[in-house]
Amino acid sequence: MTFDYILTVLAAGRVTLALAASALLLSIAIGLLCAWAKLSGSRTARLLAGSYTTVIRGIPDLVLMLLVFYSFPALVNLWLEEAGIDYMLELGPFMAGTVTQGLIFGAYMTETFRTALINIPRDQIEAAHAYGMRRLHIFRRIVLPQMIRLALPGFTNNWLVLAKATALVSLIGLQDVMFRAKGAAEATRQPFTFYLVAAGFYLALTVISLLLLHRLRRRYALHARGAKS
Numbered sequence: 001m002t003f004d005y006i007l008t009v010l011a012a013g014r015v016t017l018a019l020a021a022s023a024l025l026l027s028i029a030i031g032l033l034c035a036w037a038k039l040s041g042s043r044t045a046r047l048l049a050g051s052y053t054t055v056i057r058g059i060p061d062l063v064l065m066l067l068v069f070y071s072f073p074a075l076v077n078l079w080l081e082e083a084g085i086d087y088m089l090e091l092g093p094f095m096a097g098t099v100t101q102g103l104i105f106g107a108y109m110t111e112t113f114r115t116a117l118i119n120i121p122r123d124q125i126e127a128a129h130a131y132g133m134r135r136l137h138i139f140r141r142i143v144l145p146q147m148i149r150l151a152l153p154g155f156t157n158n159w160l161v162l163a164k165a166t167a168l169v170s171l172i173g174l175q176d177v178m179f180r181a182k183g184a185a186e187a188t189r190q191p192f193t194f195y196l197v198a199a200g201f202y203l204a205l206t207v208i209s210l211l212l213l214h215r216l217r218r219r220y221a222l223h224a225r226g227a228k229s
Helices: 002-011 013-039 043-056 062-081 092-118 122-130 135-172 177-188 191-228
Strands: none
Touching: 002 013, 002 177, 002 191, 013 043, 013 092, 013 135, 013 177, 062 092, 062 122, 062 135, 092 122, 092 135, 122 135, 135 177, 135 191, 177 191
């Protein structure tokens, strides 16, 4: 019986990985957009991006998740009812978790990407303009490779924290690793066994992520040394 429960917990790893991947993609999109806004010449864009990162980083993750899952749909449904619109907004645990984690780590990705963009030598971009390169080519061949290399250390840290933070979504009913581990612990009265299985899953995810991202960092470091030589 214990082995069957362990398999059930590990099978829920697919939900955890899907949630982490979805939130990561959303956080990257938000991070790139807000990094651009913070470095733009528009005062309004800088103000909006700065307000977003300040507010999001100042609210505890659990509080924000509860706001997204419970309060936001209730508020929207109240507005729809007052407007006479026959529609009810419902956010499932997966969607609420994706949005919450995407918003939270989008704020951290913003600073990671902004710092990387600032540290790209401006003379390289100016030289590319002088050679008549188009903006798209400059971004693809000069800005993007260097931004990835410079952002990878911060990106790695953000991803590892995000992957572990997905465990919070079990509190709103998502059937992920932590949710299944809690259910198995209560059913068998073996909390140590199943919480240890959950811990092992997250540890394995962390180790695999570190290995893959380390290889990616080495690859971009080799490209950078080759470009300099």
